[in-house]
Amino acid sequence: MQRNFIDRLKLTLPAYQNPAQSIADCLDISLNEAYKKIRNKSALTLQQIVRLSDTFKIPIVYQPEETPTVTFSYPKIEGGAPNMEDYLLDLLNNLKLIQAAKEKHLTIVTDDIPLFHLFKYPELTAFKLFFWFESLSSTPQKFERSFVTENITAVARELNRIYLEIPSTEIWAKNSIHGSLEQIRYAFEAGYIGDHSLAEELVVQLRYCLTDMNMYAMSSKKTIDISHTFNWYNCDVLGTIAYLAEMNGTKVCFNRFNTFNFLKTEDPDYCLQTKAWMQSLMRKSVSFSGQGEKHRNKYIYQAFQECDALIKEISGDRSGPGMSS
Incomplete structure (x- = not known):
């Protein structure tokens, strides 16, 4: 338990910061004693x-022998409505740790487009956050381009940039694009999007996102740097969204719940089982x-057809759906 705890503590520290010194300062002990605790020669x-x-904001993880229990942490939402900037900053901190x-790798199993790809596009970012917010809000409102602040847009762009630099494997369900398209269709038909051109722009940006995916897959990397590897798989049947981060031998698992929030655990056995399941997939x-x-071409072509069909639906309805007050 102590060795696992110290390993996770090291991951939270910047590369230039001495773990032993940090522990010594925190516990008010000698540097020599801190090294003993790191080497497991002295018990905490x-x-x-x-x-x-x-x-250091590290959860204490302890599992009694032969008791299959797992401890999760999650970003708490106060007052029933999320602070989107705080939520994204928490995501950013997790991504920066990875x-x-x-040594790092991120494996994603998903039935929706991983949000880090969407964050490259401002309107798509704003819409996704709007849709999440609406899932918890009791007061209907219309979607506008200005729904998110410049700060939120900047954090989203940084999330996209950092994700592109992390070696990753993505396993998509057969209809992973379907969820985002249906969200746009629903928002338009329900009157949350009153601007036809804005609705069409969202679908166009979704097409651009798929084009990005195609380029990453063709070269098996997400940037010109060969270390930013990318592996893309398609699985016919998936029913969950899970992220597994591997960092210097330590594993962290993220499971999505409540539309956009996530449960996080560093439980070794749980993460090993998750990795085995992902490898099986x-x-x-x-x-x-x-x-x-x-x-890949067949998948992209079918996805483009779905995008084009939705654009045709939107452009063909110029009467404009109305939303009741």
């Missing part, structure tokens, strides 16, 4: 673990990366 007391946990690791999936051109 419960009070010391609690102090380190509070200082990026900072010398890959073996049963069709690869879109590198030489998987035939299957």
Whole structure:
């Protein structure tokens, strides 16, 4: 338990910061004693673990022998409505921890387009956050381009940039694009989007996002840097959204719930089971990366057809749906 706790503490520190010095300062002990605790030669007391946990915001994970329990943490939403900037900043902190690791990889199993791809496009970012907000709001409102602040847009762009620099594997469900398209269709038909051109722009940006995916898959990397590897798979049957981050031998799992929020755990057994499940899915999936051109082109073509069909629906309805007050 202590070794696992110290390893997770190290991941929270900048590369230039000495873990032993940080522990010594926090616990008011000598540097020599701090090194002993790092090497597991001296036990941390419960009070010391609690102090380190509070200082470095590291959950205490303990699992009694033969008891299959898992402890999760999650971003708490106060008052029933999320603060989108705080939520994105929390995502950014998690992503920066992964990026900072010398050895890292992120595996995603999803039935929706991973949000980090969408964050490249301002209107699509604003709409996705609007849709999430509406799922918790009791007061209907219309979607406008100005729904999010410049600060939120900037954080979203940074999330996209950092994600592109993290080696990753994505396993998409057969209809992963369907969810985003249906959200746009619903918002337009229900009158949340009153501007036809804005609704069409959202679908166009979704097409651009798919074009990005195609480019990443063709080269098996997300940027010109060969270390930013990308593997893309398609699996016919998926029923969940899960992220598994691997950093210098430590694993962290994120499971989505309540539309957009996530449960986070560093439980070793749970993460190992999640990794085994993901690897099993890959073996049963069709690869879109590198030489998987035939299957990838078919998937992209069908997705483009769905996008074009929705644009045609929107442009064909110029009467404009109205939303009751």
